[in-house]
Amino acid sequence: MPRYSTDFIRAMPKADLHLHLDGSLRLDTLLAMAKTLKVPLPADTVEGMQAQVFKPAYQNLGEYLHGFQYTCAVLRDADHLTQAAYELALDNLAEGVNYIEVRFAPQLLMDLSKGLDFDTVMRAVNAGLHRAELEYNSSAAVVEQGKPPFRYGIINCAMRMVAAKGFSPYYDQLFQLMRDFEPMQVIKLAAMELVRASVRLRDDEGIPIVGLDLAGQESGYPASKFKEVYDYAHQHFLLKTVHAGEAYGAESVFEAITECHADRIGHGYSLFLPERIQDPAIADPAAYSQRLASFMADKRIAIEVCLTSNLQTNPAIADIRQHPFAEMLKNRMATVICTDNRLVSNTTLSNEYQLALDHFDIPIKRLKDMVAYGFKKNFFPGSYVEKRQYAKTCLQYFDRVAQHYGFISG
Template identity: 50%
Template sequence: MKINREFIEKIPKTDLHLHLDGSIRLSTLIELAQEINIHLPAYTEKELKQKVFKDRYDSLEDYLEGFKYTSAVLQGESSLERVAYELAVDNIKEGVRYIEVRFAPQLHQHNDMGIINVMEAVNRGLSRAQQEFNSGEMKQTGKEVPFHYGIIVTAMRMFDYGYSEYFDSLLNVHRHSVRKWIYSLASQELVKASIEARDRYKIPIVGFDLAGKEKGYPAVDHKYAYALAHKNFLKKTVHAGEAFGPESIFQAITELNADRIGHGVHLFNADMIRDEEIEDKQAYVENLAQYIGDRRITLEVCLTSNLQTNPDITDLKQHSFCKMRKYGLSVTLCTDNRTVSNTTVTDEILKAVETFDIKVKQLKDIIAYGFKRSFFPGTYMEKRKYVRQVLNAFEKIEKQFK
């Protein structure tokens, strides 16, 4: 059986690496910017795609340029709720049945909107979309896989003045302190707020993440925050191996107890190892890959995003996804940023199928990894039942296309 776009759209899918502020509809961005007088480089979707949200970027910094505009319009509860709702709706339309939306609440926190308010606003939008689908379209057909979601809160490896009102305040209060101590303090505060949001306000905060500049800002600086998350049964993922080498991935796993790794594209790039004490770099990479496989640590692969932010990758065939699969690693395909990368889950899967010659059985495994290795907000038994429901639906759709 040949896998085509129609088949991919029909099967239930996940997106475990999905940034809220990188996935805003361009029409919504324009509308919100005009409402609150935020300057944009252009005010049509076509021009924004030409100037900001491009198909190809010169570097990771160039890729991140668009976030200053999306973040600027997401400084109120109504805009956060709206964008979260629309993001869930867009995913539901293409057959995605489970998403984990991640964002950095401290980038939206200010005097008029506390950190819990930020999380509540996003949750309201996601919950509304879930209720509409599960009690409406799904209930009418009686055969659909229900839509579920979780929220992942993201700490920043580093920040500076101008990142947000909250970060400006923190830097001012601790202006005589070492910067990395301030970064660590911010991530610890975020974990505490996330645990409160989950336990007291019943917001489905399912995971903790770390993002931002890898080089020069090691994950280990945030070990206290991750230890606190670990102690309170908050699952953990880390952006690692996206702009730095295998050592960054190793540190995320061994120092932060990461359950999943965001990107990991440079997992096999021995040339990026900087530790002079590592004599046999190839053996180090080999052992790291085996360790990841043995621990069943899942890699959140974002093909389009990696191609856009890594100038060295000129062809998708060069992506380490192929090697990850050869090693039998647990991988799931994600969008990273639907708007910034101009992609969807369907697009990502189709690219993988066409580039790496993935067959139906292999695709089923990848889909299963997405659901099985999710930070599902329900109980373990509820998750198992949900996964079985997904696999049954996959098999049924597969028969229809044979």
């Protein structure tokens, strides 16, 4: 099994396609923002927050998600959104990540009482990312050293499950206004409003909103309930990813592809765990999983793989080698290494690549393929011709880095 140095992994060009803004703040920034907005936290030091909230390991998914109540609270401020987005771009650039797709649920961050509507939230996030893009692309790293320029897209998340009270100011008001509707009707209405607003702002102001995601609890909230929302995205050329197969069986992944036109799958962790399939109509779960994997591989439907996050939310996994990523590689699937949440998982994209490369057999040519998927399966905010040229530039740079470190990448 080839060994790859930390320096090589940091130097090679990378793309992170599954990156939650509200799960990836700098911890010292979170503390400062909370102080400004007078948001109470369990601790007032980095060490205290790491001990009580953002831990090295979690008991379950619920504990993993606990910290989002604090990150979302401090991000309900336009200046904070801009700062968080800007710092996230800088943190990625510092470790050789030159393309990112930042995702978040705008409706969790909106607060109309503060004038923080959808458009304001999106403009604030875009301002931070755009500032980083302008600064980096005019820097010596790009102009003189010939590194690939920085590009980004924004993916908006619709929520598949929302509590009727206390989830966010936006949802509290919406449930109050629609108190005679069933909860799922309210949730679906919010999702449709999100996708319509995303298309409008993309088309009217050119904000690079490149995709739609569906996040939140899978069990009991199947993607098929949001078919009309995804149909609207599909009809308006907004690309689609879905959190699927994270905490539910392979039928969740199939549903995301067939009902929601998913171009990519977030996590897909349960794809090769036939014991998680619950649909009684599936007579042979193992065969079903294998056929679905083969179909996805043939269609090049990429999986956004988040190793550390999966280990933390599935504590039953004793060894990283037990992760279904091994089966994804064996089945020649299009996989893209991602972070999910840099703060919550205490990770970086370089760390995620190191984890994969240290524990799975990935020759240099296969590594280049994986890196290539990050640039070829992304939702690039430009034409297909521009995307191809950008991918070519990034992969040529990969060859330069590989050669410098003594690899022949082919």
